Amino acid sequence: MPDENKNGKVLGAVSVAMIGISAIFTLRNLPCIADSGYQSIFFFSVAMLLFFLPISMACAELGSRFPKQGGVYIWVSEAFGVRIGFVASWLEWINNTLYFTMILSLMIFICDHICVHILQTKISKLNQLLLMLGFFWSMTIFNFFPLKYSSLFSSMGTILGAMIPAVVLISVAIYTFLNGKSHLPPPTMVMPDSNLGNVAKFSLAMAALTGIEISSYHIPNIKNPRKTYPKAMLLTALIIFSLYILSTLSIAVLVPADILDVSQGSIQAIECLGNKSVVCAVEIMMLIGMASYLNTWIISPLKGLMIAGQRGFFPKNLVKNNKHGSPQRLLIVQGVLVSFMVIAFVFINSPEAAFWCIEIVSSQLLMIMYILVFAACIQLHFMKPKEESDGYKIPGGRYVFFTVILIGIFSCVVSLLLALIKPENITTINFSSKKYAITIIGVTICLILPGFLLPVRTKIGLHKYNWTKQCSMGIAKLLGWEIHNITPPTACQKAIVILAPHTSNWDFFYGMLFKFSYPDLKIRFAIKKEVMFFPLSYIMKALGAIPIDRNKTGLKGGNNMVSIMADMINDSDSILLMIAPEGTRGYAKRWKTGFYRLSETTKLPIILGYINYAKKQMGLGPMCYPTGSIEKDIADIQDFYRGISGKYPEQGVI
Structure with missing residues (x-):
């Protein structure tokens, strides 16, 4: 047998699972849901059942049957042509550029708290800007080098900077709960009431579970992907579900709902550890976790966009890899765009409202992309080229397959609709519910349109898709x-x-x-x-x-x-x-x-x-x-x- 390591096959099931976990798990989303108390169990359980499991199974089937570099772009292109494939890849990438700002802002909040503990001073606006740009460009340049270093950092950073802080947070919350000092409301109601603002949190729970497809971009580097990839998806699902439920409840135990800040609630929970040295140590680990999260998302979606660019959507000089196989020029363009967004975010008057709106618009873009992925799974499920017929398939036969996929599509549509409901706990959003919904729809459409309008230099693969x-x-x-x-x-x-x-x-x-x-x-x-x-x-x-x-x-x-x-x-x-x-x-x-x-x-x-x-x-x-x-x-x-x-x-x- 050929040496898989010599052919770039360096990733096993655990490594792939760690890449998936590093792409999904972060404490940043949890404060938006933690104020619901025990109802958060319902939100995450339903989101896991109706969305995460279907999309994990769909990605496992698509990834194992079409083990080509490009992930979402390749899958949707195989099903519907390269234009729709480019739109799907564009949606994932533009969502990332928005999300980078949120992650960087959370990193600055952590740095600010560390400075208060150590230097008894806050970070100025200018220094915040310089730090955010420094964090992002450091991770961008790091991805100019071979994948094995990036993968190692993602795995180690996830363990050190996300899983260990989560375990510490959960442990302290359990201790606080057992000593009767919990701020978690009594479990009078696990099902949410009819308040639409609360029901809208289902959309946020789904947004917190997005990103499982990111590991598919590394399929060319996976050992025996047809067997390894589905195993990695299962391991990812089990770990993510456990961490999210326990971490969300831990924040609710440690931080009173009336003072919980949706943009930095996880840091508020860490502050409850009491000892300044311990708090600083955990916050430094969280910084490492945020950096590993950035590292994962900076490079992975660009691989799909890179392939689209090589098929004519970008100038030839923009889509060349460096000697390490990294899309260096696209990384630089992405860095410039994110830099402008960071500058705008730092000097905005209402960061909490901006944080929420970015979260919602990002989830809208992702849900549309996932609908395309589910549709591609239906289309490609019945295409059986000889070399791909032995790939993983959703078990249970035709009817189970369609049930799983249609449930996934239904959950995405519901999430799209629920995200248009104005939240009641964000007081800085000072316009009407109607104007809020129109704004979210308008911004989402404006961000989608370039995927359809960007001219292409070649006709390769641009066949007219016959829906009938x-x-x-x-x-x-x-x-x-x-x-x-x-x-x-x-x-x-x-x-x-x-x-x-x-x-x-x-x-x-x-x-x-x-x-x-x-x-x-x-x-x-x-x-x-x-x-x-x-x-x-x-x-x-x-x-x-x-x-x-x-x-x-x-x-x-x-x-x-x-x-x-x-x-x-x-x-x-x-x-x-x-x-x-x-x-x-x-x-x-x-x-x-x-x-x-x-x-x-x-x-x-x-x-x-x-x-x-x-x-x-x-x-x-x-x-x-x-x-x-x-x-x-x-x-x-x-x-x-x-x-x-x-x-x-x-x-x-x-």
Whole structure:
């Protein structure tokens, strides 16, 4: 076996889990939920069940079946084309640029507290700015070097700077609780009340659980990713859930709800440790944890954006890696953008309100991105290239798969809606609920638009995505049907298609699924003009109906339907005219011969279409040409259908 370490395969399940934990777990989100007390258990439990587990399973399936560098960008591009893939990658990246400001501000709050303890002085605005820029650019430059150093720092920083402080916080909270000094309200109600401001915290709980996809960007560096990656996802989920529940309750135990600050509540809780030396030590560890969090998020999403840039979304000179494989130039551009945002944040009048609004807008962007990831998982679940068919799949079969994915999509939509509710505990947001919702929506749209509008220099992969086709094929697969088309494409410009056996009105439904699954095939069917009245006429035309006026005269053959339809076919550049040869849904001992005479008149082949209910298969079978011996030809065609079962087999070909 080849040496995986020599090929860059340096990450095992524990390392990948630590990258995921470092990307997700931080104490910064918890004060926003901690004032809910025991209700926070409900928020995190529901968010874990309805969002975190579905997205973890979806990322595990996508990551193991498509082990290519690029993560979200690759998955969504494989499903919907590179433009939508770029939008998904853009949403993740622009969310990060907003979040960096929040993390840096929290680091400054920690530094400020350390200075108060040691130097008995606060940090000035200018020094705050210099420190924030120093922290960010230090981590940016650190990511110019090989991945193994960045991965090691993320793992060690998460343990030292996030998990150990959390354990200390939890231990002190337990001690405080057992000594009867807890500020945690009694557990009178675990379910939240009908106050929409409280229910909106479900969106924040989901936001706290985002980031599991970040480890997927390191799949090229994972040992045996098809087995290792799903194990890492499970380990990440177990650790994250335990830490979040216990840490949130610990903050609620240590800090009274009426003085809890949503932007620095975790620091308030650390201050309750009492001993200044211990407090400073823990806060220094938290700084290291924040730095490792920055380190993880600074580089990972840029890898997806880098691949998008190499496909034409950015200038060539911007998307070159340095000798260590790092997207150095994109890191510099990102650093400049974040620097401007940091400058604006430092001198803002209401940091608490800004902190909250950044949190909400970031969660909106991420939820939209996750909806695209879930949709891509549905699309790619049924694509089984030989080299990818052995990847991890969500267990339980088709129906469990769709249940898991649809629950994930539902939770994202609910989070999007709940995030528009104005919070009651942020008094510095001094405008109406309506204006608050409009502002959040407007800012979110403005941040999404560049992903759609940014010009691309190449047409590679920019195919037009046919939603009708994919939905039709998806519905068919969901119902357990297989769609086949064995007719040569060159024969599909003009032909007579017979559909048999026709025993039920359900044949029309499945026929339409086939039609829209192959939009390049111009499948049409004749219908009498009398039923083409408004508004049914618009629907029927969209489905492919061609109205036939059976009373029209002056055509060759007078009222002869074969002549009318032959002229219609000859006037068309491309048409597959579908006909039911039985002429009825009941059993027909003898077929109508119109399709045969129409084929003779137009010199077009007859394609044998079928719907086999027994095997749940439908499609276009072989084609044939009339030989002039009508009885023999129809008998040969019927032989093909004898092994095909209609909805009601006794009414089909016997």
